[in-house]
Amino acid sequence: MDSPAPGIPPAQPGDERSLVALAVTGDRGAARALYDAHAPRVHRLCFRMCGDAELANDLVQDTFVRVFRQLGQFRGESAFGTWVHRVAVSVVLNAMGKVKRLRARETDLDDASHHAADDTPLRVDPDLRDRLHAAIEALPDSLRIALVMHAIEGYTHAEIGAALGIAEGTSKTRVFDARARLRVALADFAPN
Structure with missing residues (x-):
């Protein structure tokens, strides 16, 4: 998933519109180039939202099925990558509603470290990490x-x-509230 299709260079922002136009006409090479350019980031997003590597793989596939079905509706008002990520968020939210609490979303963060943008392992107290x-x-x-x-x-x-x-303000409030809850939950790890 991380490497582009043979003979097809990764999409550059300037030529992404032409790749989208070609993919709309059924050009499989253009569709593959778009997939290769965006699949790794979509996978990281799906994994971080659902916490399950196997489910994330399925959600990436579902995302791109929807992206390519709706490609003709992409109006170019935002970057193609932003549109793809909106589709991915929608797919994940729908899936989480269906599988919510049916599977435990426990993932050992050590096993998931390959999903991090930086390959440098973090040295974190195991109790804090858990x-x-x-x-x-x-x-x-x-x-x-x-x-x-x-x-x-x-x-x-x-x-x-x-x-x-x-609303943008709602997003800010949600992030603030999430951080506040994490501070409370991890208060005994904070230095005095």
Whole structure:
């Protein structure tokens, strides 16, 4: 998923519109180039939102099925990547509603370290890591998703608002509330 299709260079922002136009006409090479350019980031987003690597793989596929079905509706008012991420958020939210609490979303963060943007392993107290993971998982979906999108994926509050269909201020409030709950849950790890 991380490497582009043979003979097809990764999409550059300037030629992405032409790739979209070609993909709309059924050009499989253009569709593959778009997939290769965006699938790794979509996978990281899906994984961080759902906490399950196997489910994240399925959600990436579902996202791109929807992207390519709706490609003709892409108007170019935002970057193609932003539109793809909005679709991914919608797919994940729908899926989480269906599988919510049916599967435990426990993932050992050590195993998930390959999903981090930086390959340098963090040296974190194992108890803190476990408690942080549990505290994030215990957050209500609305708070956890906003926190992940902002703090981990780097979305702005405006982008989160657009992706989730909420006001920018609501995104800020959700991230603030999520951080406040994490501070309370991890208070005994804070230096005096």
